[in-house]
Amino acid sequence: MSLDSTPRVLSIQSHVVHGYVGNKSAVFPLQLLGFEVDAINTVQFSTHGAYPHRHKGTILKNEDMETIFEGLQLNGVDYYTHFLTGYSMSPDSLKKITQLVKKLREKNPNLIYVCDPVMGDNGQMYVPEAILPIYRDTVIPLADIITPNQFEAEWITGLEMKDLAGALKVIGALHDKGAKTVVLSSTILGDEKSMISIASNKESCYQILIPKIDATFIGTGDLFASLFLAWSHKTNNNLKLTLEKTIATLQHIVRDTYEKARAIQPTGIMSPALLELRLIPNKTTIENPQITINCSKVTYERI
Numbered sequence: 001m002s003l004d005s006t007p008r009v010l011s012i013q014s015h016v017v018h019g020y021v022g023n024k025s026a027v028f029p030l031q032l033l034g035f036e037v038d039a040i041n042t043v044q045f046s047t048h049g050a051y052p053h054r055h056k057g058t059i060l061k062n063e064d065m066e067t068i069f070e071g072l073q074l075n076g077v078d079y080y081t082h083f084l085t086g087y088s089m090s091p092d093s094l095k096k097i098t099q100l101v102k103k104l105r106e107k108n109p110n111l112i113y114v115c116d117p118v119m120g121d122n123g124q125m126y127v128p129e130a131i132l133p134i135y136r137d138t139v140i141p142l143a144d145i146i147t148p149n150q151f152e153a154e155w156i157t158g159l160e161m162k163d164l165a166g167a168l169k170v171i172g173a174l175h176d177k178g179a180k181t182v183v184l185s186s187t188i189l190g191d192e193k194s195m196i197s198i199a200s201n202k203e204s205c206y207q208i209l210i211p212k213i214d215a216t217f218i219g220t221g222d223l224f225a226s227l228f229l230a231w232s233h234k235t236n237n238n239l240k241l242t243l244e245k246t247i248a249t250l251q252h253i254v255r256d257t258y259e260k261a262r263a264i265q266p267t268g269i270m271s272p273a274l275l276e277l278r279l280i281p282n283k284t285t286i287e288n289p290q291i292t293i294n295c296s297k298v299t300y301e302r303i
């Protein structure tokens with residue numbers, strides 16, 4: 001049983017010493033929004049993988065993940081309202097996560113499992129390919145909410161999306177695999193200048209159009225998943241408001257990050273270090289995002 005009504009998240013993601021991806025991107029916003037967060041780090045790397053000297057550091061062994069969880073169980077602090085998973089490096093660690101979902105649900109049958117199937121972006125995998133079938137066949141069927149980007153959603157379903165109708169087919173296929181709420185964190189459907197984020201559950205489906213900034217941000221997917229989790233809870237599962245608040249926060253942060261980086265480097269491609277998400281200076285936006293773009297309802301038939 002929970003001691004009080006405070007939402008409690010177990011977040012299993014990457015940790016970077018410098019910068020903001022994985023737990024570094026997710027924990028601070030969740031805490032600001034009133035969540036108790038227990039974090040297990042799947043890796044401890046110096047930086048995220050887009051730096052020139054990528055992925056220097058250590059990977060958590062499966063037996064160590066097991067020992068850490070056992071410690072939580074033995075001490076009776078393994079009650080969570082939410083489970084959030086992201087960057088995982090091996091099929092075995094994903095299998096461990098599957099077991100954890102089941103254990104956490106034994107403790108709290110109402111647990112909400114939010115799975116960000118972090119695999120890659122822009123046509124590039126950044127975890128081993130053997131992870132794909134485990135997400136597809138084992139993990140996603142257990143999830144309440146999934147937040148793949150376009151590339152990940154296409155990989156999981158084996159379907160390409162070129163337009164909204166294609167995206168809706170992919171969403172339908174992901175629902176069919178068992179995911180109750182499917183959110184495409186970003187898609188590019190024809191128009192290279194805008195991104196579309198789409199959220200769908202049993203009752204409704206919404207899309208939101210985002211002006212694309214000409215830069216590559218890392219950690220935005222992890223931030224997206226944590227905000228979507230938080231606002232789902234805080235709005236009592238109001239899908240439209242959750243997507244609007246999530247995008248409002250992200251847009252403010254990516255724009256501010258871009259503008260501050262451009263002030264330092266006025267032209268040319270900016271380095272990953274310059275484009276680290278400015279989470280801390282945007283604390284008040286995370287706490288109270290001002291909605292500037294509204295969602296529109298999408299009607300489609302689930303076959």
Ligand SMILES: Nc1ncnc2c1ncn2[C@@H]1O[C@H](COP(=O)(O)OP(=O)(O)O)[C@@H](O)[C@H]1O
Nearest residue numbers: 121149185186197211212213215220221224250
């Ligand atoms: N270049 C960009 N311009 C504007 N917004 C962006 C950009 N990159 C990311 N975002 C914001 O971050 C959110 C998540 O980004 P996404 O690219 O899907 O994450 P990832 O690929 O890291 O999983 C998008 O919905 C959007 O709001």
Ligand SMILES: Cc1ncc(COP(=O)(O)O)c(CN)c1O
Nearest residue numbers: 014021048049218219220221222
């Ligand atoms: C260590 C690590 N964790 C997480 C991510 C995921 O980042 P994003 O939110 O942009 O998908 C990356 C991206 N390569 C990474 O290198």
